[in-house]
Amino acid sequence: MDAYRTPDELFEGLPEYGFAPNYLDQDGLRMHYLDEGAGDPLLLLHGEPTWAFLYRKLIPPLAEVGRVVAPDYFGFGRSDKPTRVEEYSYDFHYASVERLTEELDLLETTVVVQDWGGPIGLRLAVEHPGRIARLVILNTWIGAGRAPSDEWLRFREFVRRVGTDLVPGQLVRISCVTELPEEVVEAYNAPYPAPESKAGVLAFPELV
Numbered sequence: 001m002d003a004y005r006t007p008d009e010l011f012e013g014l015p016e017y018g019f020a021p022n023y024l025d026q027d028g029l030r031m032h033y034l035d036e037g038a039g040d041p042l043l044l045l046h047g048e049p050t051w052a053f054l055y056r057k058l059i060p061p062l063a064e065v066g067r068v069v070a071p072d073y074f075g076f077g078r079s080d081k082p083t084r085v086e087e088y089s090y091d092f093h094y095a096s097v098e099r100l101t102e103e104l105d106l107l108e109t110t111v112v113v114q115d116w117g118g119p120i121g122l123r124l125a126v127e128h129p130g131r132i133a134r135l136v137i138l139n140t141w142i143g144a145g146r147a148p149s150d151e152w153l154r155f156r157e158f159v160r161r162v163g164t165d166l167v168p169g170q171l172v173r174i175s176c177v178t179e180l181p182e183e184v185v186e187a188y189n190a191p192y193p194a195p196e197s198k199a200g201v202l203a204f205p206e207l208v
Contacts, residue, residue: 001087003029003080004197006190011078014187016056021078024100031096032078033071037063040133041106044070045097047115047140048204049168051077053187054114066110071100073116075200076191083196088203094120098128107131114138116204148208156205164195166202 011017024031034052042062044055052070062068072079073093082088097120101109109132113121118140125132148156159166169188173180192198 001029002083004083004194005030005080006078006193006197008078010190010193014053014190015181015183017053017187019056019059024103026096026099029074029080029082031071031074031080031100033069033100034059035104036060036068037066039066040108040110041067041069041104042110042112043101043106043121044068044112045114045117045121046070046073046076047117049076049166049171049201050115050188051191053077053190055112069100069104069106071097072191073097073120073200075203078191081191081197081200083199085199085203085206088200088207090119090207094123097121098124101128101131108133110134110136112136112138113140115140118142152208156208159202159205163202164198166198168192168198168201 019034019036022033022035024033032052036059044052044058046052046054051072055070059068059070074096075081075088093116101124111121111125111132111134113135118137119142122135122142125135167189169185172188173185192201
């Protein structure tokens with residue numbers, strides 16, 4: 001599987017993001033995660049098109065009361081990025097988070113889910129109830145057999161149309177109710193400096 005690895009220097013000096021990187025090898029792909037604090041774990045799962053940077057303000061206070069683990073899915077953040085959209089599936093993303101949870105032996109875990117973190121993290125809770133103590137459910141959904149809304153379908157068509165010209169930071173900006181500083185927008189863009197780095201971002205809308 002061909003994969004893109006974002007140069008480490010692109011993650012230097014990001015605002016409020018001075019955390020040490022950690023990596024787990026999964027069949028030749030390097031998965032990045034943050035691991036801060038000690039105690040019962042809190043697993044923070046991000047959505048599309050964000051990465052662990054999303055939780056930068058929550059991690060320090062949470063790390064005072066527990067062990068905060070915040071992974072980047074494959075295709076996002078500092079994790080390796082398979083370059084073909086076809087490599088990505090819901091099961092692929094779920095299996096990587098499940099494996100991270102098992103290899104770090106997370107028990108009594110509080111799972112925090114947002115956006116795509118919901119379908120991934122809620123499945124983790126169902127399939128591994130012995131590991132999960134609590135759920136914190138933010139803006140997310142579960143698949144219930146209903147067709148996506150017209151608004152969401154327009155978003156998917158937009159992503160299809162722009163393709164690798166997609167600017168993830170701009171998507172985050174227009175989704176926020178407050179204005180983001182330019183350096184924060186650029187931090188959301190940092191993992192995706194080349195067209196081949198964006199396959200994971202482009203794949204998620206096709207998986208709904």
